[in-house]
Amino acid sequence: MGRHFDTVCFLSDYGTADEFVGVVKAVIRDLAAHVAVIDIGHQVPRFDVRAGGLMLARAMPYLPDSVVMAIVDPGVGTDRRAIAVEVAGGAGVVLGPDNGVLAHGVAMAGGAERAVVLDRTEIHLSNDARSSATFAGRDVFAPVAAALCNGADLHDVGTPVEADGLFPGVVPLPRDVEGSEGRAIVGEVLWVDHFGNCQLNIGPDDVAEWGERLRVTAGDVVRVATRALSFAALGPGAVGLVLDANGLLALALDRRSAADELQLAAGDQVTIAVLDDESAARSTRSTPVAAPSRRER
């Protein structure tokens, strides 16, 4: 017998317009009434495995011991594998399609320990080869999560596979460049949040000694950005590089959307460079930000 869980954490691209999320929870309630389900989020853009995987990774350090379902599954019903991955000495089991959506979260939890393919179809709700294979959340992942919560061992719900063979998550790495204008790092927007903050794949250490004010280039827009630990510290209209809640740098403004201001979306490229006075003077801006305060300092 495995460990009993009393929490399921649930992430998907199901949206909330339909009953999909509710039906998954209903199945879990029916099979394991003691379990509380925590919704991590269901507004992952449709089929966007990368966005779902990054959301899982951001949430993972804060999840309680639980069975975690991450379902962004464009290949549902094909031969893509449905898997369960044990992490953190059994404190967590992560379920989902083996398409990369689990990879970042599993890595954040310390890496895969045991892993199984969810091929014990007798546990599934709809297990006839002539059945619809369009709703694995309801028919596969929910009953497996319930079984694990009820004490099933990982090997009771599937056949062991090598954890090394799981589909990797693609992590875009920033790259350092040295140009005529000095040191710079070329990164990418990982995530635009509800407030328009643009999380980059660049951490504070990557630009540790580049000063408090940096040059940011996003497409045709060049702005001077100030480093900060909060949004409000930036002041009106100023672009900031804020140390965000996941330990990465985010382009942000105070009470405004950096994504709107800088015309950025997830996946867009951003260059951060050491600021020299000349380039600062050339920076484009839609609001008067830097120049006056620079003279004062």
Place this chain on the structure above:
Amino acid sequence: MGRHFDTVCFLSDYGTADEFVGVVKAVIRDLAAHVAVIDIGHQVPRFDVRAGGLMLARAMPYLPDSVVMAIVDPGVGTDRRAIAVEVAGGAGVVLGPDNGVLAHGVAMAGGAERAVVLDRTEIHLSNDARSSATFAGRDVFAPVAAALCNGADLHDVGTPVEADGLFPGVVPLPRDVEGSEGRAIVGEVLWVDHFGNCQLNIGPDDVAEWGERLRVTAGDVVRVATRALSFAALGPGAVGLVLDANGLLALALDRRSAADELQLAAGDQVTIAVLDDESAARSTRSTPVAAPSRRER
């Protein structure tokens, strides 16, 4: 005393912009703290009794033993009746306005057994004739659900009525036609889901021996559709008739919205016909779908 329930399943057109759903749950928590509420969905289009009723019916087979509230209630505060309907030998009680929103769900659960009108106003929160009558979810359905969870019998919360006299759900039936081009069936889009899949009121048996490839006419658009058990089996750009998770046929594409592709919305008419080679050749399409692969087979 009736059966005790520990789960309330909750569907409405309240949306999530406001506190309506939360206040209903707060009332239930206050009156019956042991109860877990499962949200089936709250994004039913405003006042759309049919859409709410179909959502309830799709979810119903998967709900645990529970009190089910389905509140799409444009007539709130009028003499439309608020009712509770017992189903499945008492394993479930369905609450809502008697405007048809419950009918499909009740039928899916095996039909109405006992039914009552919720006229025991002493249980309700706001029961003065001069009070606002705009929020029956909070004032009527939540306290009645809590009472049922606490062990009240159905007859403790209302006056018995004939189950036969409840407002029926309107089910659009497909019709077979025989035209110059052969056998066809004229159906209707019941539901467009978050992914753009268009569920039809046509089941697989309705077109059982019509072959794997069928002619679909939706407005001015004529396409060849392939039958499939999953979306990804269709391949890029191909329109499919997929056996969906509720056992009906749905027009679908792989990772794209069939509703966008075919310009379909809930309630629109769709004709499915036996495919002859001539009609296939005439089919309009925005992506090369059928012709090359047809020759290969």
Place this chain on the structure above:
Amino acid sequence: MGRHFDTVCFLSDYGTADEFVGVVKAVIRDLAAHVAVIDIGHQVPRFDVRAGGLMLARAMPYLPDSVVMAIVDPGVGTDRRAIAVEVAGGAGVVLGPDNGVLAHGVAMAGGAERAVVLDRTEIHLSNDARSSATFAGRDVFAPVAAALCNGADLHDVGTPVEADGLFPGVVPLPRDVEGSEGRAIVGEVLWVDHFGNCQLNIGPDDVAEWGERLRVTAGDVVRVATRALSFAALGPGAVGLVLDANGLLALALDRRSAADELQLAAGDQVTIAVLDDESAARSTRSTPVAAPSRRER
């Protein structure tokens, strides 16, 4: 030791696109597994402290004994204070930023009793001065809520402050005017709900003896409005002044959006006046409403 709570009620402007709400719940689950979290609502417009405060006030009378978190926090990370306020003899504790978002809710619960500033950083998740200070819901409010649920006294989570010194909520008051056309009251739209109903800061007593039909002026639009206790009582196309579920008057139509019809948004000014026949005849309307039925009466 303080009282133990088993419910947290949670309101924010976090939206549901991201994992913010889920992560806050995950932290609470991890620290106080016995607690159920009820979402009041998370679609408060970004940074809109007034809208969040009004939502809290509307919900407050219906909340169970609980720890209530109301997080609309544009100043997160600045020296704005994070506070906890005890209400109702300890039956509730309200947490949030001290920017006014709590004020209406606290008043609705009978006023602040004890209050503390949440400065016991050893309870917080991220308590290094060099840490990101962008997600107080996760790092401050969630662990404090969990501590209170686990039995901590208010004074265990912060340093006492004068309840009188908390940031007040701004309540727009209606004003009576007496013009050439008779008595009138000038109010404001407090809230436009999901259905387009426009709640005013005007109660039924403010216009108690002004008759059943009233003149409503909203910008350039002048309409005759009928008083009602429900939406459906209004009949097609008629503008109503409905006694809403919070005891205030709301501009409403039956199954249509009053906000669309009258071009109203939260914060807009509305004048309600005693109707004289002449002004009624001059009223603008987009649908034939008043004149025929007036003659019949």
